[in-house]
Amino acid sequence: MRAVGVTEFGGPEALSVVDVPDEPLGPGRVRVRVRAAAVSPTDTHLRSGAYAGRDPVKTPPWVPGMDAAGEVVEVGGGVDRVAVGDAVMGIVVPTGAHGGYREDLVLPAASVARVPAGADAVAASTLPMNGLTARLALDQMALPAGSVLAVTGAAGAFGGYVVQLGEADGLTVVADASEADEQLVRDLGADVVVRRGDDVAERIRAEFPDGVDGLADGSVQDALVLPAVRDRGKVATVRGYRGDGSGRVEVLPTLVRRYAENAAALDRLREQVEQGAVTLRVARTFAPEEAPEAHRVLAAGGVRGRLVITF
Structure with missing residues (x-):
């Protein structure tokens, strides 16, 4: 079974097409014939060995990828969410050779949902x-x-979804953007757009002098953005940042593994795509052999939408 992975951790050039065995199915699980796997910054960290210490599998290859979409080819006992032949998307928690960049993938049934109506596998893999x-x-x-x-980081994949989901939740959303991305961020639904940069907290406070109630830090600016938030406000961070120790605001590290089997949340996302509240954005596709280039393009920055490896 073809996959894209690394046998030694390193830069983008470490990625290659490798052969991996089929995974056992088991009850409560589904086997997916993967057609598309989206590329994320987390994948680049796995490729470089940043997570090697926490991966219980110590033998190569290691296969990145946290998003996949394709067709169900087999279901285990007790599965009624999906059936053989369904087009599905799923979230993957990579371990060893179990990552999204592979043709055949076994996932918990609660980690998959049907592809939104009107979307193909490439678009669905970005969600x-x-x-x-x-x-x-x-x-x-x-x-x-x-x-x-x-x-912050509102033009990116995570930030863009926060803007749209926040609007759907009835929140007033102030988002950052470069001049080139301002219209994109407005189109995503932001009520107020400020210029991005190290002084973004000042710009947000200029619009909301008392500070905002909550902040999702998609640009990973950490301590630089905390002043934008009012006392006792809340900050959702990625990459594990836990705040400056002052306790002035509540900092909430956001670890998606906690939601990897949240079937209801995944189904709701599908519904919101179908309703037009959430937009799927694809920037570019790559063949498996072009995975190193996909990682180089991502590292260069400025990607709007997701890069996707297609099988």
């Missing part, structure tokens, strides 16, 4: 991980309707 991360960030902050939410 599960970033969409669930955005949903988790908002759920952790639990801001009541009418609250003000700030989003």
Whole structure:
């Protein structure tokens, strides 16, 4: 079975097409013939060995990828969410050779959902991980309707979903953008757009002098953005940032593994795509042999939408 992975950790050039065995099915699980796997920054960290210490599998190859879409080819006992032949998307928690960049993938049934009506596998593969991360960030902050939410990195995949889901939740959204991305962020639904940069907290405070109620830090600016938030406000962070120790605001590290089997949240994301509340964005596709180039393009920055490996 073909996959894209690494036998030694390293840069993009470490990625290659490798052969991996089929995974056992088991009850409560589904086997997916993968047609598309989206590329994310998390994949680049896995490729470089950043997670080697926490991966219980110590033998190569290691296969990245947290998003996949394709068709169900087999279901285990007790599965009634999907059936053989269904087009599905799923979130993957990579372990060893079990990652999204492979042709054949076994997942818990609760980690997959039907592809949104009208979407193909490439577009659908861009939703599960970033969409669930955005949903988790908002759920952790639990801001009541009418609250003000700030989003950094709003033109990116995670940030864009937070903007759209925040709007759907009835929040007032202030988001950052470069001049080139301002219209994109407005089109995503942001109520107020400020210029991105190291002084984004000042720009947000200029619009909301009392500070915002919550902030989703998609641009990973950490301590730089905390001043934008009012006292006792909430901040959802990625990459594990836990705040400056002052306790002035509540910092909530957002770890999507907690939602990897949240079937209801994944189904709701599908429904919101079908309703037009959430937009799927594909930037470019790559063959498996072109995976190193996909990682180079991602590292260069400025990608709007997701890069996707197709099988």
